[in-house]
Amino acid sequence: LSKPFLGTFDPVTIPNASTRDRGGTGFEADLPSTISAQPYGADRHEKTDRVSPSQRTHPAIHFAIRCPSTLHTEIGRKPAHLRGATVFSKLDLRSGYWQIRMADNSIHKTAFRTRYGSYEYLVMPFGLTNAPATFQSEMNHILRPLLDECVVVYLDDILIYSCDMKQHVEHLRRVFEILRRERFYVKLSKSEFALEKVQFLGHMVSAQGVHVDPKKIEAVRTWKTPENVKELQQFLGFANYYNRFMPQYAKLASPLTNLLKKNTPYKWESKHQEAVEQLKQALTTAPVLILPDPERDYVIEADASDQAVGAVLMQDQGNGLQPIAYLSKKLHGAELNYPIHDKEALAIVIAFKAWRCYLEGRRTTVYTDHCSLKYWKTQPNLSRRQVQWIDFLETHFHYDIVYKPSHKNKVDALSRLAHAAAIQSEGMNPLLKGLFTHGYAIDPEIPLAEKRHLLQWDSDIAYRKGSTKIRVPNYPPLRQLLLEEYHDVLYAGHFGSNKTLTSIAKHYYWPHIADDVQKFVTSCDTCQRMKSIKQKKAGLLQPLPVPEQPWQVVSLDFITGLPPTTSGHDAILVVIDKFSKMGHFIPTHTTARTEETAQLFVRHIISQHGIPTTLISDRDPKFTSKFWKELMSLLGTKLAMSSAYHP
Template sequence: MDCDYTRLTPAERQRRLHQRLCLYCALIDSGAEGNFMKESLVQELQLRMEPLPHQLSARALDGSPIGCAPITHQTSPVILQTSFLHKERLSFFVLPVTDYAIVLGLPWLEKHDPIISWSSKEIVCWSPYCLENCVTSCPLALGSTSVESPDNLSSFHVPHEYSDLALVFSKKNATKLPPHRPYGCAIDLIEGATLPKARIYPLTREEEKAMDDYITEALAQGFIRPSKSPVGSGFFFVKKKDGGLRPCIDYRGLNDITVKFAYPLPLIPTALEQFRGASFFTKLDLRSAYNLVRVREGDEWKTSFSTTKGHYEYLVMSYGLANAPSVFQCFMNDVFRDMIGQFVVVFIDDILVYSPDLNTHIRHVRLVLQRLLEYELFVKGEKCEFHLQRVEFLGYVISSSGVVMNDDKVNAVSNWPTPTTVKELQRFLGFANFYRRFIRNFSAIAAPMTALLKNSPKTLTWSNQAQASFDTLKTAFVSAPILVHPDPESPFTVEVDASETGVGAVLSQRRGDPAKLHPIAFYSHKLSSAERNYGIGDRELLAVKLALEEWRHWLEGALHPFVVLTDHKNLEYLRTAKRLNSRQARWSLFFSRFNFSITFRPGSRNTKADALSRMYATEPSPVTSSPERILPDSVAVAVIQWEFDEQICRANTQLLPQEGIPPGKLYVPPEFRERLITWAHSSLSSGHPGENRTLQLIAARYWWDTMRQDIHFFVSSCSTCAKCKTPKTLLAGKLMPLATPERPWSHIAVDYVTDLPPSNGYTTILTIVDRFSRGVKFVPFATIPTAFQTAQAIYEVVFRHFGIPEDILSDRGPQFTSRVWRAFFEHLGVTVSLTSGFHPTSNGMCERVNQEIGKFLRLYCHKNPSDWSQYLVWAEIAQNSLINATTGLTPFQCFPGFQPPLAPWTAVSSEVPAVDDWMRRSEQVWEQTHQHVATLLARYKQQADKHRGNTPVYNPGDRVWLSTRDFRFQAPSRCHRSLE
């Protein structure tokens, strides 16, 4: 019998029917003085009835009788299950007539004292009596534990206190398709964004078999299904550490156009406050956590991936989706809403249960496991820890004594080995120098060590005073005010570096006024022998990966995007790279769980992480010797010359003596000339030189009368030179300057400045330039805006102040070539002009302004690049206040017609403004500006045309050389591409 029938899953409903359990809905009525069952139900179930000592009558609140007959019997005790695991034996009064099959009244409520969630209409917690009698002492064995095959349970031993809940540790049930819930993973796409196209990755024979097995298994589980989606992501494998293969989906393209779900992760300092008074702890880890949540119905097509055997899409939330951590945290918060803050902390898929004593703790853990079963969530038993009195959680060590920082957070510094060489001491002092402003009397403390470096010694003589100084500084590094607790409301900064022997990292946040970068944690790792064989790029990437793993609890789902600083510039392009090796691909999937950007910082400014990475540098680094050349190139060339000369000499004996041969030169007969020029120009030892250098090579030993003409013809006709060298001929076509505007802000140009360091959430600047006055407007954005967002910014910044322009000039970026962009402005009657392909100087005005704004921000923000957004207004004022070389005026003088003072204005203004005079003077200024612009453009065209030829006339069928510099080729390798 089940009083919670409406909340059962179809699978559970079938299981209970199979076990011949009767399923009915019950009414909980606090006004009823007993527990009642409808007489027809008693007969249907063929329950035994017992007569009552005396008859009872049932009456409503108004005193009217219920039914026409009195209550004369009650049922014998029957097994009643009122939630997933709550069972008891209970007798009911048999009521002849009632609207409900079962009524549970006040006696039942007083006995069990349940806590009811009226919003979700379910019992969320039972009384201690129930935990002792109804849950643990149920006389009916649970079918879930008896029918489960041992193969489907993890090898971990279930504590005997939870043996009746063994189903929650099931591996098999964790691989079943979960039901749709209100917490499905939504994938909303940015409006106007280009949908990603799948790339088919080639697979080895082993990977092909693994792919077939994975697709077959996932289809059987219901996790995926065949797809006809127009989008797709790449599917490939990476090797696990144990040699197995892990399937991976490259969701970088999808994540770039996904609207981010900014659901906050738990505030760790707030969570730590809840542990006061707790003495026992249990850690639970969910199995296949993300796969326990469905993709929102209708969004499955966006998760599609392509393989060599077909196109499929996920029905469950897959790892690598940008919103997965936030969606799962939201789901878990709702599952444990009544328990969080009472005895549970949940951080994504990690659950910590805490209690003041063991008996209470066991009840709490049971409640958590029961709740997981109710929501069909399962835990990985082998990773769970039960009934601990000291536990590590989210970077802290928690016990009945309180909460302390994990030693690993500062071990990288507190375990710093004593320097034994001058270089090691210099490295430590360089690291310490970054935090000297936080340490009182830093110079005095460090003096015994700095004294050892005077006069540039070659060896280090360590002293007791130096050791005391060394220990004092290490202690200062790992204590306040240097080391601070993390603040989830502030953005994080991660500094990483890798050396030949180790990797190091520093996690920091800005604090104080003015804001200074304070460390939160230090990390160092000694490279294994295998890791030392990584290339420098992979070692730097390993540093990023290990740092994010170490501080995952702070960085995954952080409120603000964080910045990773590295001195390896190529890492900036990691998230957009088209080709990754298997190791990078495996790490890239892990990186997709974090919202961060990688910024290059020269090694000279990355000394904190660099010092941590070189803590192990006392060990000798492996030396790779370069291969020695056995046979110099000149030997082979000399052999060819000698054989060729011998052939020419034999041929000359058959010819008449030639006149005009210079002394010491060898005459070359006609049949050898092309071969000689080919050797001099095209051989590996010469490398396709130009005409003069080819002539010099040949003329040093050979001669014939038409040598210069023959070499000119050969070199100018060389197909390899034509394909691979920059042409020296004048550019075809005369300059066609843009039309000169007649008034301010009638013709504007737009462009973006991108990839700036995050500043108050901004990373991009939209530049708007008036082509008449050269006036500018700067609009900051969090990311590169869409076409609609750009149009809306121009509408608000330009239209509102200057009216609707006649023309907007831009490059051929995706925003400016989209239908949204054209439709928006065509509707307003504005012409949209695009620069010619691969010719950025067509929009040179914007390009120049972008250079100026970059220079301005570097000058004022070089110490704190993340402050640039505060200086953007001043950059705009500066640009509009400087005299332009083209107009001879400042943009402010062109429009509105006067230069605002840059210092307090002291002139006395007239009492009556002369409006007509002002307008006349403004028109004169505009006319003067127009003449200046037209004159300069004419001068610029005259100068440019000196380096350009007339436009050639081509006829159908003519053969021409086409430059492929700006075309993309699909070639197997860079070398092959150049040869084509």
């Protein structure tokens, strides 16, 4: 027997309050028992105490049973049956476990002691090893006719969904008939009816899809920095629950999960704090995941990096490709040593395994940025691992692999960049939003753009009209921050100006953004120090030889764009002797043909100074024409022309 202890709750209220709540059938008191557990209290949302016996004092009397249950992640991972639903209700059973009576031969196992004596539960208490599985099994049994038709149930939480109000009333009636027949009671104060969106299992469910509960977003914003392993595990557990909403979860969480490895000292560094902030940012801007349509084909984009693989499942339901679910997995052990070809293939295999419930029996298009995977199924020489992967895919799925360059691949962000285009559910980081708000207030260009109807506003953020791109105000600290985010940070990779511009222009724009990106990248100290020079070295200067006598080497060019004279001339043919620098300035026309230019050259130059040995000119069409070349060839004059684009 365990001796009673004083808890933070009042033990006097345990038998009285609980017995009243159960109508006098919850406990039997003052019974001798060879088994006894300590009671403990837990605060509930209703500001009342829930009393449970701690069964840790006698674990040997229990063996765990397994029950197929509606996992708490089903709403996020397998919501296909919710498609088309527009009306939702949520029921919460009153002290759900207490609505299951204990078997007579197990009542003595629930005994617990207080200073007022021993008590035994006549109903199933909270805290028993098999209580969740027993309760879930009972709920699945009584609601089986309605499961995946209009009901999702997880323990004592019941979600009812329908396509319209008339159908919803009928579904509610059927659910209540079952609960009445089976004598299960609903707590009205915790139930909600006929809503367009409803909070369920930490998610917000609506006709548009599934996204993170706003209350959870607020909780993660205020989450303090983990100070020990236990607090870090709590934070990662919370973040991992919503990992399907975060395209780059495995990559972002990698520095933190490394801290949890065996024999690794808990030493908090800047990279860990940065990882926490990035996870918070990813969660607070989590996308809305659309509900899959089983009648449409699916699209997967998969990619791999050195440390992680990622994929996104999408469908085109009339509004372009939109995400259904994200997947990201950190590589471990031998996987880290796979060649890049196998890592890219592994990303595809993991995606099909994770989303098998959607993809079996449906045509799927897989986009990858690894070109050789297009010919994967027809390669003659495959390793045993590759054969196993292909056998799995060919046995269960109908798919095509299509090459898509990385700069066009959305899922490249799963293992590289932290920016993924998706429908935003809760706006942006409040600090960033504050910079935008201040920038809009001081930027004189914003009112002008509004007058010209170039902007549209949503949640105090300006967008280009008819686009999802955010207009960035002329506020240097904000633009500098965005440029650093897309170029300088670890996961941005210090790309060149073109790739950086492509990445940032997916989400933001401002006048002369290309010039700003070019200037920023070319002034990056890290890039200038570390990147090799890819520009070809300039050739050595080759000065022209000095002529031996006057009018041996002459140069020609035109001066154009002059106002016409009374005689109609609007250009000048300039001929300079390279030895004496003597020049002839011959009036001509801009529209003069090659033959006319040749006549001027013979009349004014050759007739007075003889035939030159070398003639220097640019690549004017007159000097590159067949007539001019043949004339100079007959005269024995060598043509020396300046190089194109480098006169």
